[in-house]
Amino acid sequence: MKISKRLRMIAELVPKCRLLYDVGTDHAYLPIYLVKSGKAERAVASDISSVSADKALENVVGEGLEDKIKVRCGNGLSTLSEDEKPDVILISGMGGVLTVQLLEGNKKAVSEASCLILQPQHNIETVRRYTEKIGFGITAEDFSEENGKAYFTLRCERCDVPPLSYRELALGRFLPEGRNPLFNAWLGRQILKLESKISAAYAKNPNTDITRLEETLSLYKEVYEKCQNART
Numbered sequence: 743m744k745i746s747k748r749l750r751m752i753a754e755l756v757p758k759c760r761l762l763y764d765v766g767t768d769h770a771y772l773p774i775y776l777v778k779s780g781k782a783e784r785a786v787a788s789d790i791s792s793v794s795a796d797k798a799l800e801n802v803v804g805e806g807l808e809d810k811i812k813v814r815c816g817n818g819l820s821t822l823s824e825d826e827k828p829d830v831i832l833i834s835g836m837g838g839v840l841t842v843q844l845l846e847g848n849k850k851a852v853s854e855a856s857c858l859i860l861q862p863q864h865n866i867e868t869v870r871r872y873t874e875k876i877g878f879g880i881t882a883e884d885f886s887e888e889n890g891k892a893y894f895t896l897r898c899e900r901c902d903v904p905p906l907s908y909r910e911l912a913l914g915r916f917l918p919e920g921r922n923p924l925f926n927a928w929l930g931r932q933i934l935k936l937e938s939k940i941s942a943a944y945a946k947n948p949n950t951d952i953t954r955l956e957e958t959l960s961l962y963k964e965v966y967e968k969c970q971n972a973r974t
């Protein structure tokens with residue numbers, strides 16, 4: 743089965759596991775791919791939408807994987823049965839605030855998991871802060887773009903890592919090392935966008951408070967320069 747670049751980025755960050763729990767699975771592409779590739783022994787593919795769950799089931803049956811992948815319909819992490827203890831919980835394609843709410847919704851499952859794979863579409867800072875609060879360290883992250891949209895993916899594991907700094911909360915710990923050319927190019931474009939936003943805000947009203955924008959701009963410029971230096 744062929745999956746998109748964005749989904750492949752997620753799959754690459756998933757460690758070998760016994761039970762993968764994919765929350766908001768939609769088509770179940772990821773559990774199917776991960777079970778077929780042998781990374782996940784079994785999976786639960788869960789979605790709040792019955793249309794998505796039906797689609798997921800059709801795909802799972804189509805691949806002959808109904809013994810290994812259970813499809814469930816329901817809210818967030820509420821669809822696990824008592825005896826299921828997923829070692830990896832995956833949530834991708836939802837906002838950061840919803841991602842955190844879903845994790846909060848089943849603290850028992852989260853506390854028993856050894857790894858969270860998260861790809862929030864917005865508010866990634868909220869997700870980074872939350873995972874740190876509940877005792878997960880970010881051990882890997884990746885960045886890619888699809889249809890002009892930026893995607894950050896985090897692998898969070900139970901381990902001791904130093905607390906995230908202001909810069910790491912905003913841009914991550916690994917991406918600012920400059921090894922991902924897509925991230926570097928994205929950052930360069932964000933700088934241009936912020937500069938024109940600041941000019942427009944200032945032109946409209948010279949008394950507008952642009953402190954926050956300027957702080958972000960200066961952080962982005964500092965990291966961008968570091969990325970450029972790392973590449974030379």
Ligand SMILES: C[S@@+](CC[C@H](N)C(=O)[O-])C[C@H]1O[C@@H](n2cnc3c(N)ncnc32)[C@H](O)[C@@H]1O
Nearest residue numbers: 765766767768789790791794816817818834835
């Ligand atoms: C944009 S799709 C992402 C699908 C897939 N995870 C991916 O990354 O391609 C979001 C999916 O999350 C599901 N969803 C939204 N809120 C949910 C919730 N509270 N619990 C479970 N699934 C939810 C939607 O029905 C939809 O299928």
